[in-house]
Amino acid sequence: MSQTIAPPPRFTTICEMHELPIGLGRSFRIGEQSVAVFRTRTGKVFAVANECPHKGGPLADGMLAGEQVVCPLHTFRFDSTSGECDQPGVCAVATFPVEVVDGFVRIGITA
């Protein structure tokens, strides 16, 4: 089996840091992709697809439990780094790389 090499993500500026509420998420639509961007109380910024793999809940409206997002619909949890769900049998949510440059938040989307 040959391995296909994914194109490197392209970073796009989406907002300034202060536009992200502390300890919460905010939703963006980057091209065709719905993304939920979170800023934890410890200052980490991370991004996941804004659609819960379970029943499509808006993850941007969820709460944070440490570095996990808790879906507002049925409280399934997803890890900020791996996207893995705490519920057995539920797929991981897609995660996106984030960088903060000079106070601007940039998200890597593979188009």
Next chain:
Amino acid sequence: MIRALHPVKPKLVVIGNGMAGARLLEDVLALDSELFDITVFGDEPYGNYNRILLSNVLNGSQDAKEIFLNSLEWYKENDITLHAGQRVTKVDREAKTVHAGELTVPYDYLVFATGSKPFVPPVPGTSLHGVFVFRTLDDCRNIANYAKGCKNAVVIGGGLLGLEAAKGLMTHNVGVTVIEMAPWLMSVQLDEAGGKVLGQTIEKMGITAKTGASTKEFIGHTQVTGVRFADGSEIPADMVVVSAGIRPNTDLAKESGLKCDRALVVDDQLRTNDPAVFGVGECVQHNGMIYGLVAPLWEQTKVLAKVLTGVDTVAAYTGSKIATKLKVMGVELASMGRISDLQSTDEVVQFSEPSRRVYWKAIIRDGKVNAACLLGDLGPADDLMRMFHAGTSAPERRLELFFSANTEKKETSLADLPDSHQICDCNGVCKGTIVKAINAGKCTLPAVGKATRAGTGCGSCKKLIKGLIEAVAGGVKADPSEGWYVPAVPMDKPTLVFEVKARGLKSVSAVLAELGTSEDEKSKAGLASMLKGLWGSEYIDERDARFVNDRVHANIQKDGTFSVVPRAYGGVTTADELIRIGEVAKKYNVPMVKYTGGQRIDLLGIKKEDLPGVWRDLGMPSGYAYTKALRTVKTCVGSEFCRYGTNDSTSLGIALEKRYQGFEFPAKVKLGVSGCPRNCAESTVKDVGVVATEGGEWEVSIGGAAGAHVRKSDVLCRVKTQAEAIKVIGRFLIYYRDNAKWLERTYDFVPRIGLEAIRSIIVEDSLGIGGDLDYEVEKTAAAYVDPWLERDYPVYAGQFDDARRISLPVLT
């Protein structure tokens, strides 16, 4: 001898990761954790869960997460390769390999633990939408989801599982009919008389039972719409759950050339006709018997583990005596042996008490209990089971089978039980194991459950475990975490309040940083509620400690839109208000406008970004329908218009709602006020209810509920005036706010504290805190601000915003 550094371990492969497969692994590891290189295949995409608790998941009393026995981590920790979601499609016994998709895995020992599949009768229509079976977690989820849009559900099969499914469906608000081919329900465990008693009991619960009916067809084009019977009659059905028995999964074993009869045939060592291949669980046939309950599996896995590890190569499984205690639809049932197996020389001892729907029957053969069923009241069940298992002679006076001559003996019998006596049938845990755990300091039910699993199945043995804890440790200690206010801070509420005050912690993040052990959403929300009550205007409100409903002051719906319920004080409105609501509904294309059960109007399906506009146009305050706070005050018309009314219930209701609006509590709070004892506002099933007496006084009662949990409220006191009613209710509400656990409704709080204790504190002011409570009411009422005013001043970035659109740069 020098041991090789990397010895090649023998390979053990298990097909089937259900209750028997996973239990076998545990038993093997317990005997020798290093011996094998273990691989398991499971068709279901999960770790291992307790299948018998699926009924609880379906009826909502347990969450899917709570029924997992072995998580994916468990397999990792024990170095077991789990292929979850992988079905084994071929076994090559020559090459000693199993195949699943692309995967080929060699084995030295192979175990079939493939369980059973539901039997679906070969009638037309079984593939229509809305026809389900009930076996797996996914079945459970699918049934629950589909039931949402349904009115009439039909369950095919009136056995144990069918009845469990029926009960589960009831909780989803559908009408349920159970179809049974035999002339009575549970024909395996019960005789005709018992089956009739059960039939009456479930009809009482609102389930229709149709016995002696043979299903001929499921009707419908794409979705099922009805069921047709052999006699030509039909009943409507918008969903069907087929529970007509199970069949062992033997296809794979047959294709591999293993000897199968009705199931995979095994000997006393659970070995098949291939010495390297074994079988356990529902897929095997031993000595002509196939078992469909879990208890026999525990005996099988124990024996097989000894054989496989070589601890005892001649360990023998000699068959299981089937005795079970079950709870069918809330009806207690104990069954041992086969009640239908009656010989002419057998003695039958029977007792029935129709008014309580109690039915007991025992069959004595050769002076011993050969079979029995008990329904409705399990008084004599433990003694009978002991006799049944031990094969001891039945009492001379047969009457004493049911009515033991000396009742004192019962008290001591728990201590007298041998250590080998099985207490928890669901998990196969013996008395000795439990006693060991208790002696090791596990003195609570959850602790014993965690250490031994006892009591974590159907739960019918919990009483016995409690008894054991009492006998061994001298008392059941409360589980400490049970008393914690929230999971992330290991303190009960009074200690937590003390610490928070002493350290001056005014925000959720400060509390978690100083006192917390972890961070989770439930704890954050609980702490936010508590701190707000504690610090009032000094509270530092961090919005990330709030659930989305409390951040945007509306109730999130399943599609991510929100519902808006404006306040209608006392359920009274005006023509102008109604017109405004109507105009708002039109302007924002509100998909559903509905009256709630709380006498107000709900606008459902509103987008987050429209919320500020909707609130502005309504010009009414928030009804707090989304949060743990005062919800509604339901009132009847009362003396102003009603012919019977003795008091003015609407004006008291309005006054109460104006006074207590915006008060937040550990759980939601609903009030009701009725103008006379006819109680049209259903006030006696409210957290606080007020009913006018014929004499014109007000009777105040507390702790009522009428949801999934129904409880009639307890009368707290009678007062003469509206002002007195408002005052005493305020005192109770603050007392509840400050002393209840997070999410504890008044219907749990009132019985926990005790009505007498509450009355003495609230009405008689025995603690002398009346003035403080009144002051808290004042303070909290003064702090009320309609949260919908945030429409003009969003508190944080993006509070009411839709997704921000970012266009991607065009790729070159």
